[in-house]
Amino acid sequence: MNLPAMNLTAGMPAWTLRGGVACAVALILISLAAQGVGVFPLGIVALLGVLSVTAPATPAPAFLIVATAVAVAVVSDDAFDIRVLALVPLIHLVHIGCALTAVIPGTARVHVSALRPAAVRFVLVQLAVAALAAVASLVPETVTPAALEVLALLAATTLAVLATRLIMKRPK
Amino acid sequence: MSNRVLRWIHTQRDTGHWRNTDAMYRAVVVGVGLVAAGVLVHQLALVLFGAPLLISALLAMARPQPGRPDVHQPRLPRALEQSQLAEAVFEIDTNPGVELTALRVPHGKRRGAGPVHLIAGSVTQVRTTLGHGGWGEGVDLRLDRLFAGPDALRVYGPIVGREGRRTILPPILPLPAGPLPPRPSGLVGVHRSPRPGDSTELRDIRVFQPGDRLRRVDWRVSLRASAATGGVMSPSMLHVRERHADADASLVLAIDTRVDVSAELGDWATVAVGNGVRPGGSLDTAVLAACSLAAGYLRQGDRVGLVDLGRPQLSLAPRSGHRQLEKMRHQLVVCSRSAGWAPKPVLRPRQAPAGSLVMVLSPFIDDAMVQLTATVARRGTRVLAVDLLPDPLVAAARDPWGEAVLKVLRAEHATRVETLREHGIPVLKWGDEASAALRVLARGRR
Incomplete structure (x- = not known):
């Protein structure tokens, strides 16, 4: 739906978006600390968090997400722990926040109406992931059949190949 | 490097087309990587971390590719008064696939091209005012713009806009003008000239001379003069009122x-x-x-x-x-x-x-x-x-x-x-x- 002529207002300063990313990074650190992650890994995650906030258009957010995932995989075996589940929306928030702040200068002004579609999509994606987690929680934890393991490996390989082709494909 | 990779690098630098951002690569690579790693090492947490990134990337790719959005700059006056606020309406030629528009538009009391505003991609018109600030010439418009798809995973731009220069004229402060030395040439204006002329200000009363207009004869002075010499009215008894000329300065x-x-x-x-x-x-x-x-x-x-x-x-x-x-x-x-x-x-x-x-x-x-x-x-x-x-x-x-x-x-x-x-x-x-x-x-x- 096209809006009528928008009377330009001051809007929010762009640093509020970066502030949101910083808050998400801080909550990630708290969650990791609560799971017993050591000081050195926490320091690395914190450093990557600072870099993500100050330079969102760099690989720092990707390394932050990977570092968080590795830290969780090392210290926690229970994926349904509330401290682990809390990281799912936080990581997604860091990803979206960095994506948005990367395309505007630090002195920009952000209008709330511009963030509404992204917020709606965030909620829908999180609901889908929550449904996936709910389904996974219902699956019995037994030894996986070898055929299913091979199928999963093939699926993962196919996913990787498809992803590579998609990102190398030039948008029309 | 193969031609394919070189073409891909060139595409990434070409701001005149839609291109993937770093966030798109992050979503795909990290998303796929975490999901695959989670499957391989039997860690559901990794799958849950990677799934939102992967889903958001797939949603962005599934959207139809928008065309070439643009912003049309209106015709604006080249000179403005300091107190004058010129309204400017920018038409955005947007597409359904555009979700975010980053546009540099002047706003507020600061003079200049203004900050970049991140607005919804569905907005087709942006209305603002120009003309704030002190007098002088300067750039007050430069429509730098960037259009982005969902979650800013794909962008079109940034495109640097053309500079719009405007002159804010110095204000006129009220100052009552005082008299000035009159200009010797010219017979118009509000200043009193030393020369005789047609203004209302009296310069002299003198004897009538050939060439004087009759309506300038001062009859009271003429009668008194004739009475003083025996009451006989002769041409030499006529007196005229001479006035100053008006002059400009x-x-x-x-x-x-x-x-x-x-x-x-x-x-x-x-x-x-x-x-x-x-x-x-x-x-x-x-x-x-x-x-x-x-x-x-x-x-x-x-x-x-x-x-x-x-x-x-x-x-x-x-x-x-x-x-x-x-x-x-x-x-x-x-x-x-x-x-x-x-x-x-x-x-x-x-x-x-x-x-x-x-x-x-x-x-x-x-x-x-x-x-x-x-x-x-x-x-x-x-x-x-x-x-x-x-x-x-x-x-x-x-x-x-x-x-x-x-x-x-x-x-x-x-x-x-x-x-x-x-x-x-x-x-x-x-x-x-x-x-x-x-x-x-x-x-x-x-």
Whole structure:
């Protein structure tokens, strides 16, 4: 739906978006600390968090997400722990926040109406992931059949190949 | 590197097409990596971390590719009054696939191209106002833009917009114009000429001469004269009332654009930001004073000219009318734009016509200005010096010699003003009393 002529207002300063990313990074650190992650890994995650906030258009957010995932995989075996589940929306928030702040200068002004579609999509994606987690929680934890393991490996390989082709494909 | 990779790198640098951002690569690579790693090592947490990234990337890729969005710049006036707010409506030619638009639009009271605004991609018109800020010429529009798809995973741009320059004319402050020395040629205007003419002001009563109009005969004086000589009315007894002629005046405003000094001595060596003129400085005051004086005298039909003492080629010959006022205001902006140090001020004799009054607007912080003003006065031109040195001056706080420098500066300035007065040039300080001082000075010359 096209809006009528928008009377330009001051809007929010762009640093509020970066502030949101910083808050998400801080909550990630708290969650990791609560799971017993050591000081050195926490320091690395914190450093990557600072870099993500100050330079969102760099690989720092990707390394932050990977570092968080590795830290969780090392210290926690229970994926349904509330401290682990809390990281799912936080990581997604860091990803979206960095994506948005990367395309505007630090002195920009952000209008709330511009963030509404992204917020709606965030909620829908999180609901889908929550449904996936709910389904996974219902699956019995037994030894996986070898055929299913091979199928999963093939699926993962196919996913990787498809992803590579998609990102190398030039948008029309 | 293969051609495919080179083409991909070229695509990433081409801002004239839709392209994937770093966030898209992050979403795909990290998303797929975490999901695959989670499957391989049987860690559900990794799958849950990677799934949102992967889903958001797939949603962005699944959206139809939008066309080439653009922003249309409206036609706007090239010159504005300082108090005038020009409304500008920018038409955004957007597409359904565009979710975010980052557009550099002026807004608020700060002059300039303004900040980048991140607005919804569905907005097709953005309305804002231009014209805030001080007078002068500057860039107040540059529609830099970037369009983004969902979650800014794909972008079109950034595209640097074309600069839109606008001139904010210096304001006209109300200043009642005082009388000026009348111009010897011309029989129009509001100033009293020493020559006989057709105004209402009485000049003399004299004996009727051939050529006088009969309606000018003063019958009361004529009858008294005839009664005094026996009551016989003869042509030699007729007396006529002679009136002054109306005349216009010519005013030449000579502004010193070589220096622009403010009250803070510490700022004298710094470069002024914005339009290059220090707010409240000597050049700013000179321009505002010139505008006010020109408006006041042009309104009553006088002829006003402009001389840039630093760059004589930018001067305007004395003329009358509203058009001359507009020309002067534009020219003052041009003069202030090209203001800067020139070793020698210049005021050629032909720039100040005979009978005109030259007002020199300067802070008089160098001897060259005093010499020039005295030279113009020696040519027989009536000169009035308007001192624009800010008062009080403030010494540079961080300079241990600040106070000493200030004392020397004040002493030199006082000497220069005194020298001007010794040459018979009245010096007045620009301010509230300027108009009253002008009246007094003009009356004194009659």
